[in-house]
Amino acid sequence: MYAGDARFPRSRRLLTSAQYGRVFAQAVKSGDAYFTVLCRPNGLGHARLGLAVSRKALRRAADRNRIKRLARESFRRQPSQLAGLDLVLMARRGVAEQDNSVLQRSLERHWQRLVKRCALPSDGDQERPAVESSY
RNA sequence: GGAGUCGGCUGAAUGGUCGCUGUCCCUGCGGGGAUGGAGGAAAGUCCGGGCUCCAUAGGACAGGAUGCCAGGUAAUGCCUGGGAGGCGUAAGCCUACGGAAAGUGCCACAGAAAAUAUACCGCCUGAUCGGCCGGCCUUGGCGGGCCGAUUCGGUAAGGGUGAAAUGGUGCGGUAAGAGCGCACCGCGUCGCUGGCAACAGCGGCGGCAGGGUAAACCCCAUCCGGAGCAAGACCAAAUAGGGGAACAGACGGCUCGCCGUCACGCGUGGUCCGCGCGGUUCCCGGGUAGGUCGCUUCAGGUGCGCGGCGACGCGCAUCGCAGAUGAAUGACCAUUCUCGACAGAACCCGGCUUACAGGCCGGCUCCCACC
Numbered sequence A: 001m002y003a004g005d006a007r008f009p010r011s012r013r014l015l016t017s018a019q020y021g022r023v024f025a026q027a028v029k030s031g032d033a034y035f036t037v038l039c040r041p042n043g044l045g046h047a048r049l050g051l052a053v054s055r056k057a058l059r060r061a062a063d064r065n066r067i068k069r070l071a072r073e074s075f076r077r078q079p080s081q082l083a084g085l086d087l088v089l090m091a092r093r094g095v096a097e098q099d100n101s102v103l104q105r106s107l108e109r110h111w112q113r114l115v116k117r118c119a120l121p122s123d124g125d126q127e128r129p130a131v132e133s134s135y
Numbered sequence B: 001g002g003a004g005u006c007g008g009c010u011g012a013a014u015g016g017u018c019g020c021u022g023u024c025c026c027u028g029c030g031g032g033g034a035u036g037g038a039g040g041a042a043a044g045u046c047c048g049g050g051c052u053c054c055a056u057a058g059g060a061c062a063g064g065a066u067g068c069c070a071g072g073u074a075a076u077g078c079c080u081g082g083g084a085g086g087c088g089u090a091a092g093c094c095u096a097c098g099g100a101a102a103g104u105g106c107c108a109c110a111g112a113a114a115a116u117a118u119a120c121c122g123c124c125u126g127a128u129c130g131g132c133c134g135g136c137c138u139u140g141g142c143g144g145g146c147c148g149a150u151u152c153g154g155u156a157a158g159g160g161u162g163a164a165a166u167g168g169u170g171c172g173g174u175a176a177g178a179g180c181g182c183a184c185c186g187c188g189u190c191g192c193u194g195g196c197a198a199c200a201g202c203g204g205c206g207g208c209a210g211g212g213u214a215a216a217c218c219c220c221a222u223c224c225g226g227a228g229c230a231a232g233a234c235c236a237a238a239u240a241g242g243g244g245a246a247c248a249g250a251c252g253g254c255u256c257g258c259c260g261u262c263a264c265g266c267g268u269g270g271u272c273c274g275c276g277c278g279g280u281u282c283c284c285g286g287g288u289a290g291g292u293c294g295c296u297u298c299a300g301g302u303g304c305g306c307g308g309c310g311a312c313g314c315g316c317a318u319c320g321c322a323g324a325u326g327a328a329u330g331a332c333c334a335u336u337c338u339c340g341a342c343a344g345a346a347c348c349c350g351g352c353u354u355a356c357a358g359g360c361c362g363g364c365u366c367c368c369a370c371c
Helices: A017-025 A061-076 A093-097 A100-119
Strands: A028-031 A035-041 A048-052 A085-091
Touching (some): A035 A100, A048 A061, A061 A085
Parallel strands (some): A048 A085
Antiparallel strands (some): A028 A035, A035 A085
């Protein structure tokens, strides 16, 4: 029963450019034709969502609003397994042509993938350098 | 009823569940409740204002905008009314609608010629020469007509062109012609009348300037300081740095809060000397992240009355109608219908322009039918 937890208050969002910068600096990615989602553990007890929907990807403001609302709605309805992650969602060019149900399925896939991927290296959360380039 | 034209309105509805956000109330500070929450274009950012900061004695130049007249307005490049020209049977629509008798530039092709005014073709009188024809008479002369060539002149009527050629039509006139003369139209100018004016009407006078292009330069008239809410005002961490105060090991001096000497720590170095740096606490101002204000109550909407042809103005009553800030105004489900367009506030207004599935209402015009 997650109904009581399915809210989206201010604490569940990324609010400053510093918070966005932290995610961009070192992130686990998940991408498809519609979205790219960046993810990084935040050490908090809950998840936080940030949106980066550029004017370049979606020309009309009405389209940008629709995508952002859809993403927030999907994020809000996720069970608490996302807890402890900062997420930044970026829209790609083709999104406006798709209808809501298609995009909703895409978003759910992203959430699940990122939960799995971030679970593995999060053992120590020791932020090993991403430039591990192994030859 | 059909075709057209002008103007206005609308922009799926109802219920349930889960959210976001402004305001108010309650609270055990976890939250709960009530209520408000995109547009006619919120768009393009093309004009005009308010507001804020900066600049500013006054003027000139440059640059830009506007361009028939009058009115409306906070203001306009907007709107209303009027005038002129063009289109349409009409309702109605369109107009960058000052100046080409200031100067400069450009004008392909065609055409005799494209702006200088007449050269060329053509037309016509005369002169000379040649040819042909017929007339008169004293047979050798006289005086003619027509055609051709050359030439002195006269012409601007005509010359396939072209977007455009010294205004058009008619009559007279002439060797041929020509505003050469006359009438009407056109143009210019002067006067009168009507109108605030643009302009219109009427009358007189002048035979009459001379292509187009000014969204080519330009001339004339009028207007214009710059930047924009990331404007601007305030609060203000951490870190670094600036200024100041107090305290900080020992000894000595004196004008009694400063000076001098020696110590101390760190760096350099193998070590000494030497050289460089100097601690703690508090305060002050600048300033970054961040936050607060600006931020929605107004050139405000609606109704009624009055003034005005109208845009609009005045008065009274009444209503409170988004205010976010990584940025709210949504998602899902069900039912119904004519299956739903363009599109999302970001300081605020007034315009213009552009986009738009459909639906509704009204005025006017033309045509057809019927009474």
